[in-house]
Amino acid sequence: MxxxxxxxxxxxxxxxxxxxxxxxxxxxxxxxxxxxxxxxxxxxxxxxxxxxxxxxxxxxxxxxxxxxxxxxxxxxxxxxxxxxxxxxxxxxxxxxxHSTDSSGDVVRREHWLAPDISSFADATFDGFHRPDGQVGTANIWLVVPLVFCENRNIEVLRQSVAEALGDDPYRDYKRMARAMLRGESGDEGSPPLSSPFANVDGVRFLTHHQGCGTTDDDALALCRLLAGYITHPNVAGATVLSLGCQKAQIAMLKQAMKERDPEGLRPVHYLEQQASASEDALIREALTTIFDGLHEANKVERRPAPLSKLRIGVECGGSDGFSGLSANPVVGATIDRLVALGGSGILSEFPELCGVEHELRARCVDDATAQRFADLMEAYQRHAAAVGADFSMNPSPGNVRDGLITDAMKSAGAARKGGGSPVVEVLDYTEPATRPGLSLLCTPGSDVESTTALAGSGANLVIFTTGLGTPTGNPVVPVLKVSSNSDLARRMADIIDFDTGEVIRGEASIDELADKLLQQCLDAASGRYTTRAVSLAQHDFIPWKRGVSL
The missing domain is CATH 2.30.130.110 (Archaeosine Trna-guanine Transglycosylase; Chain: A, domain 4)
Structure with a gap:
């Protein structure tokens, strides 16, 4: 064929x-x-x-x-x-x-009809310029555990820093609970304290359940993922906590850091609890590195940057029967515009590309790129089969209830988030995107695991489509939530940033909404618009565990 x-x-x-x-x-x-x-x-x-x-x-x-x-x-x-x-x-x-038909020869598409980008010809965004040439859409100090044993210390640090900065995102909920306990309404909010670091978007504290008791490959993948976060353009620097005896050693992370940051431009502080005099000493030293880091990060201000420095990851979760008709094609058209302007996009979730592999291979810029995509898809399917799973199991009960009956049906609509531009590179999990244009990234279909991976591979903004509603966010990357239908946008206005329901009603075209969405992306990248996920402190982080526990 x-x-x-x-x-x-x-x-x-x-x-x-x-x-x-x-x-x-x-x-x-x-x-x-x-x-x-x-x-x-x-x-x-x-x-x-x-x-x-x-x-x-x-x-x-x-x-x-x-x-x-x-x-x-x-x-x-x-x-x-x-x-x-x-x-x-x-x-x-x-x-x-579920059934697909992706067999046969593929004829590469030689030409791509780029969209009209005249209204964005002189567009820029205001970002944080890093010494390595990257540009961030946020300015964050990161605190990272190498192993789950340090999660408790991470939480101690999170609460301590939030208290010191007056930056506790849950302060109103805590006040609400106290008022309810006393029999009061608890409806009055309290104004946040002003931060002494005007140019910093905050401190983000990662927690996870890996780092030990896993395969060597999973420990290495974790270190590479963490290195992707520490060297991310939205991150000014990091404090790393290690227990000392775990499988994911500091030396492994340093090697991964060297691969991402060979000149050592990103400030990183490594602290090991088993080498510390006490927990009190560990926490004190960690706090010192955090506040010193904030003072340095605050010296960097937003400056205009070309759109070639913007890399948007695209994700979907809680999809419905309209996602492939409205939200996903609007996002795809937005990515096409960004690519035509010299920027980049990343399309992930390989289980949700099942059935459209031949179309994506036809869009690859060369045979090697197309073959790598085929190889990674086949390897993923073999691994899933080895543990008794299959891509056909991907749709959730919510997907099915709202009309996505098979994985192939879900995938055909999900793939539209990637638009129609050429595929310039294919990345395995944790690999950094390096080329302008559209990249494919091997991740699972799980919303948070995939969004986590998009940030780890360098996306400095994420567009997330949903038809049923999901509050997913990310610790270091603004996540802009796009609804496929207006009913969702009204019911869950606190998590939705952009509504594409007009497409379903025939009140607006995909191109019209793509222009509006791209402008909202530039506003979010410039700090002029705060996404709902950022406002809700939705800092989801789940590494992909490809191996098995030991």
Missing amino acids: TVATTTPPLATDTVGRPSLLVHASDNVRVALRDLAAGTLIEDGDTSVRLVEPIRQKHKFALCDLQVGDTVTMYGVTVGRATRAISAGGAIRTDNLA
Whole structure:
């Protein structure tokens, strides 16, 4: 099989329509609202009458399907019928199984039609310029444990620093609890204290459950991930706590640091508890490094930077049946604009690229890049099979409930976050992105593990799409949350930054919203807009454990 170098455009016009045919070659449609049995769906010369109610976001067959027939959406295979499905019948888990068709030769796409970027031709963002040439969208001092044994000391430091700086993100909740205990309403907020470090976005304290009792590969991967965070453009410097006897040794982290920062430009302080006189001495020394670091970090101010210094990671979580129609394509169009302007994007979650591998390989800039993507995908699938798992197990109950019946269906929509620009490099977990343009990063489909990895590979901003609502954030990178539907944006306004529901209602085009989203990204990167995840102190950090516990 040969894959065409171009494909028909995906439909986006939803004005007044009860359903949508996403791609001209699809044999299912998506219900844009709840549809009653007997509803006549007309599209040009064809029509189908629904034989049962179809819920909003779910799919229905356009023709009679027999057992084994292919179901196509987004122009790709998303499953095979396990039961006969009548035209106008709902697509469900009891009549469709995950299936893909990515075999055959791939013809590389030689040309990419870049979007109109004239309105951003002179755009910059205000960032923190680092000695190694990177530019941060935030200015943070990082406190890192090498092993889970130090999590308690990390928490002691977190509370102590928050108290000293008047920067406790949970102060209002604590006051609320005290008031409720006394039988008071506890509704009045308290103003935050002003920070003495005007140019610093705060101190971030990582905790995790790795560093010992794991395979050597996992210990090394942890050190490489932590090195990615310490050398991140949003990080001014770091304090590292080690117990001393764990598998993830200070020497391993220093080697990983040398790979990322060969000139040693990033200030890092390594403290080992088993070599310290006491816990009190350890905490005192750690606090000294933190406050000294803050004083130095505060000397750096935001200055204009070209968009070539902006690298946006794209992620999705709590996806629904509209995510692939609104939020994800809007984000993809935003990434295309950034790439055309000289910037970079990173697309991750390899289990959610299952079924569209041939399209991504066709977009790779050369054979070696395409082959590396294929090799990493195959290795991931083999490892999953070895532990009794499969990519087909990826959709969550929430995904399925809202219309994402198979992993292939979910993947076809999720991949749209990467837009259509050429793939310039393929990265394994913890590898840094180095080239301008779109990169593919091998991560799991788990929201927090993947977002953690995006930051570790150098994304200095993350766009996160959701249809069901998820509060995921990151310790060092602003995460901008994009909803696929306006109902979610209204219900969970405290976690949503940008709403693409207008696409579903036919009130705005993908291109119009992509221009607006890119501008909001520049505002977030410049500190002019504070994302909801940052406001909520959503500092999620979970390293990917690829091996097994020992």
